[in-house]
Amino acid sequence: MSNHATDEQFMQQALELAERGVALTSPNPCVGAVLVGKDGDIVGRGTHTYEGRKHAEVLALDEAGQRARGATLYVTLEPCVHVGRTGPCAEALIAAGVKRVFVAMRDPNPLVGGRGVARLSAAGIDIEEGLLRDEAKKLNEAVAKYVRHKTPFVTLKAAMTLDGKIAPPPGETPEPGSLAASGGWITSEEARAHVHQMRHANDAIMVGVGTIIADDPLLTDRTGFPRRRPLLRVILDSRLRLPLDSRVVRTAREDLIVFCCFAEENKRRELETRGVLVEQVPMQRPPQDGTIVFPSSTVAPDGRPDLERVMAELGEREITSLIIEGGSMVNWAALSAGIVDKIFFYYAPKILAGTGSIPFSLGAGYRRISEAAYVKSLVIHRFGEDFAVEGYLSDPYADEIRLV
Numbered sequence: 206m207s208n209h210a211t212d213e214q215f216m217q218q219a220l221e222l223a224e225r226g227v228a229l230t231s232p233n234p235c236v237g238a239v240l241v242g243k244d245g246d247i248v249g250r251g252t253h254t255y256e257g258r259k260h261a262e263v264l265a266l267d268e269a270g271q272r273a274r275g276a277t278l279y280v281t282l283e284p285c286v287h288v289g290r291t292g293p294c295a296e297a298l299i300a301a302g303v304k305r306v307f308v309a310m311r312d313p314n315p316l317v318g319g320r321g322v323a324r325l326s327a328a329g330i331d332i333e334e335g336l337l338r339d340e341a342k343k344l345n346e347a348v349a350k351y352v353r354h355k356t357p358f359v360t361l362k363a364a365m366t367l368d369g370k371i372a373p374p375p376g377e378t379p380e381p382g383s384l385a386a387s388g389g390w391i392t393s394e395e396a397r398a399h400v401h402q403m404r405h406a407n408d409a410i411m412v413g414v415g416t417i418i419a420d421d422p423l424l425t426d427r428t429g430f431p432r433r434r435p436l437l438r439v440i441l442d443s444r445l446r447l448p449l450d451s452r453v454v455r456t457a458r459e460d461l462i463v464f465c466c467f468a469e470e471n472k473r474r475e476l477e478t479r480g481v482l483v484e485q486v487p488m489q490r491p492p493q494d495g496t497i498v499f500p501s502s503t504v505a506p507d508g509r510p511d512l513e514r515v516m517a518e519l520g521e522r523e524i525t526s527l528i529i530e531g532g533s534m535v536n537w538a539a540l541s542a543g544i545v546d547k548i549f550f551y552y553a554p555k556i557l558a559g560t561g562s563i564p565f566s567l568g569a570g571y572r573r574i575s576e577a578a579y580v581k582s583l584v585i586h587r588f589g590e591d592f593a594v595e596g597y598l599s600d601p602y603a604d605e606i607r608l609v
Contacts, residue, residue: 274302309341
C-alpha cells in the first residue's frame with residue numbers, strides 16, 4: 206500500500222536531482238529519477254545531463270541492477286517512447302521489471318505526450334500521475350514552450366523603485382563600486398545574487414545597445430555553477446553602434462550576438478574579427494490595427510529589429526530560454542511585440558520621483574485599461590528589504606501561447 210507522504214518525499218528527491226541539470230541539459234529537459242526497491246530503500250538515482258546522454262531513468266536502472274525488479278520509480282517527467290540520442294526509456298523500464306511508476310508530469314514534447322504512460326500501462330506497470338506536478342512543470346517551462354514553438358521562453362526582468370523607476374536621470378554620479386553609470390544599484394546584494402541565479406538558469410540574456418553604452422556591463426553568469434554552454438549575450442543594436450572597446454566585445458568568444466537592421470560593412474567585419482556574431486534582421490513594423498502606440502522618432506530611433514524574427518533566429522540556435530535585462534526602450538519593445546512569457550520584477554523600498562528619472566517602460570502600447578496585459582499566477586518573493594513579483598503573461602504548456 207502506498208503512503209502519500211513517503212511518495213511525496215521520494216518525488217521531492219527526484220525533483221532535487223532534476224534541478225542538478227539546470228544549465229546542463231538544454232535544449233533537453235531537466236529530469237530526475239529515484240528508484241525504490243521492494244524493501245522501501247532507494248536502489249537507484251539519476252540526473253539527466255545533455256553531455257551524459259543517458260536519461261535519468263536509465264541511470265537509476267544502471268545503479269539498481271537486479272534490484273530494479275519489482276521496484277517503484279519516481280520520475281519528474283514522463284518516460285520517453287521514441288528513439289532520439291538514446292533508446293526509449295519506457296522499454297528499458299519494462300525490461301527491468303519495474304512494478305510501479307510515479308510520473309510528476311507528462312512530457313510536453315509532441316513525440317511523447319502521453320505515449321510513454323500508455324506504453325507502461327499496457328505492459329502492466331501501475332502508473333500514478335501528478336505528484337508534485339506544479340513543481341515539475343515550473344522546472345521545465347522553457348523546454349515546454351521551445352519544443353512546441355521553436356522559440357525561447359522569455360522572462361522580462363527589471364529592478365525598480367516603488368514608483369517604477371529603473372534609474373535616476375542620466376549623468377548622476379554612480380555609487381562607489383557600481384558599474385551602473387546612470388546612478389548605482391537600486392536593489393540589494395541579495396536581489397542581485399538572485400539575478401545571477403536566473404541568468405544561470407537561462408540560455409541567453411538580452412539588452413539594448415543603449416545599456417552597453419551607458420553601463421558597459423559584462424552580461425555574464427557569475428554563479429560559478431557549471432554550464433554546458435556559455436550564456437549567450439544578445440544585443441539589440443539597430444544601427445550597429447556597439448563600441449569596439451566595450452567589455453562585452455573585449456570578452457567575446459563566439460558567445461555574443463548582435464541583431465541589427467543596418468550593418469555598415471567595415472563595422473561588421475571589425476566586430477566579427479573580435480568573435481562577435483552579427484545578424485541582420487528586418488525592422489519592426491507597427492501593426493495596422495492601431496492598438497499599439499509607438500513612441501515618436503525623437504524618443505525611439507527608426508529601424509528597431511523585429512523581435513519575433515530575433516526570437517526565431519535564437520530558436521534556430523537551440524536557445525530555449527532568454528532573460529531580458531534591458532532599459533525602458535527594450536522593455537517597451539518586448540511587451541509591444543508580445544514576446545514576453547514571464548515577468549520577474551524586483552522592487553526596492555525607495556522612491557526616486559523626479560521627472561528626469563528613467564521609468565520601467567515607455568509604455569507597453571495599450572491605449573485602455575481593458576487592453577492591458579494581465580499577469581497571472583502571481584508569486585511574491587522576499588530578498589532582504591526588497592521584494593519581487595513573479596508572474597506569467599502566457600502559459601508555456603498551452604498550444605496557444607498568449608494569455609492576454
